[in-house]
Amino acid sequence: MNETVVRKVPRRADAQHNYEVILVATRAAVAEHGGDIVLEDIARNAGVGIGTLYRHFPTRLELLEAAYLDEALELRKRADDLTTALAPLDALIAWLRLQMVFGAHGRSMGAAIMNAKHTEGTEIQIACVNMREAGAVLLRRAQDAGEVRSDVEIVDLLRLMHGIVIANEQAPDQSRVTPMFDVVIAGIRT
Amino acid sequence: MNETVVRKVPRRADAQHNYEVILVATRAAVAEHGGDIVLEDIARNAGVGIGTLYRHFPTRLELLEAAYLDEALELRKRADDLTTALAPLDALIAWLRLQMVFGAHGRSMGAAIMNAKHTEGTEIQIACVNMREAGAVLLRRAQDAGEVRSDVEIVDLLRLMHGIVIANEQAPDQSRVTPMFDVVIAGIRT
DNA sequence: ATACTATACGGAGGTTGCCTCCGGTTGCAA
DNA sequence: TTGCAACCGGAGGCAACCTCCGTATAGTAT
Secondary structure (H helix, E strand, O other): OOOOOOOOOOOHHHHHHHHHHHHHHHHHHHHHHHHOOOHHHHHHHOOOOHHHHHHHHOOHHHHHHHHHHHHHHHHHHHHHHHHHHEEEEHHHHHHHHHHHHHHHHHOHHHHHHHOOOOOOOHHHHHHHHHHHHHHHHHHHHHHHOOOOOOOOOHHHHHHHHHHHHHHHHOOOOOHHHHHHHHHHHHHHHH | OOOOOOOOOOHHHHHHHHHHHHHHHHHHHHHHOOOOOOOHHHHHOOOOOOOHHHHHHOOHHHHHHHHHHHHHHEEEEEEEHHHHHHHHHHHHHHHHHHHHHHHHHHHHHHHHHHHOOOOOOHHHHHHHHHHHHHHHHHHHHHHHOOOOOOOOOHHHHHHHHHHHHHHHOOOOOOOHHHHHHHHHHHHEEE
C-alpha cells in the first residue's frame, strides 16, 4: 500500500502491519457490501480488536478514505496517460467513463469520497485534488480544441458522473447508464 | 391528507387520527433532517407510542413513501398543467426543474422514492407511475416537436435530476446545480 | 542479555436506534 | 350496557457504534 509515507514518529512494526491488514479487509468488505459496512466485522476479518481499528481510523469516513486512496492515485495516473494517448475529446470521455466504472465498483462510496471536500492536508485530500487537477487538464485541453463548451467545470462533470452512478445504484437494471452518460457528453459539446 | 381512500375494513377513528398525526410529524422531520430520521423521535413528536408507528408503517420505506405521496400527486398535476401552459420544450424543462426543487426540498429522499420501484398496487406506486406517465407525455410532446432526441427516456431524465440533487447534497455550495442542469438539457436537444 | 517505556493491543461495556411482542385499553355496533 | 375486534403503548431483545483502560510488546538504551 502507499503507507510508506514519512511520519514524524515512525509506526511500530505491529501497528504498521495491522494498519495494512485492516485496509485490506475494508476494501474486501466495501467491494462486497458497498458503503454500509460493519466495522466490527472488518476488525474481526482483519484479525484485530475493534479498539485497534478505531485507533487507526477514528472515523468511518477516515477508514473509507484510506481504502480509496489507491483509486484516487490510479485515476490521476490514468488522466495523465490519456492526455498523451488520445485526442482531446476522446481522452476526456474515456476518463469520465472511468470515473463511473471506479465509482460503480466501489458501490458509489468511491465517487462520493472523490467528490467530497476533506480536511486540508490529508493524504487523501491531496490525492483527490491531484486527481481533479489532472481531470481539469483533460477538460481544458478539450475546451482549447474547441470541442467542449467553455462554461463547464470539472466538478460539474465529476458530480454528474457520481450522480449517474448513485441514481442507478439500486436499480436492478443498469442498461440506462450508457444513455444517461451519452446525454451528458452530448450536453458538454460545443 | 389523501387517506380518505376506501378501505375494505374502515379504520377506527383513533387509528385514523394517529395515522395522520404520524405523517405530519414525519414530513416535519424529513424537511429538517433528511432521510436519516429517527423513528422513535417521530413517534414522540406525534404523541404516539413507537408500537403504533410500526403498526401503521411496518417499514421505514413505507413511512417515507406515505409522506411523499402528496408530492407525487402534485408533480403529476404540475405536468398536466404545464402541458397546456407552455411550449413543448419549455414545459419539459420547467417540469424537470420542478423535480429538482421537490427533490432538494425533501433532502433527496423524495427523489430517491420517486425513482424507486415499489411493490405493485401500493397507493404510492400508482402515484409514481402516474407521475412518470405524465412526465413521459411531456417528453414525447417535445420529441414529436422535434426538439428533443428520440432515444431519451423519461427514466433517464428523472434519474439525472435525482443524481444532480444528491450529488450536490453535501456540497455547501449549490451554485453548480444550474450549470449541471443546463448540461443535461443541452444534451437532450436534437 | 536485561530492563525500561512509549507505543500499541483488545474487548468489555455504555449508548443509541431498530423492531417485536403482548398485556391492557377503547371505539363502536348491537 | 355490554362485548369484542381493533388498537394502543412501551418494555425489552438485538445490532452496531464508539470509548476507555488494563495489559502486552517492539524498540532502545545500557
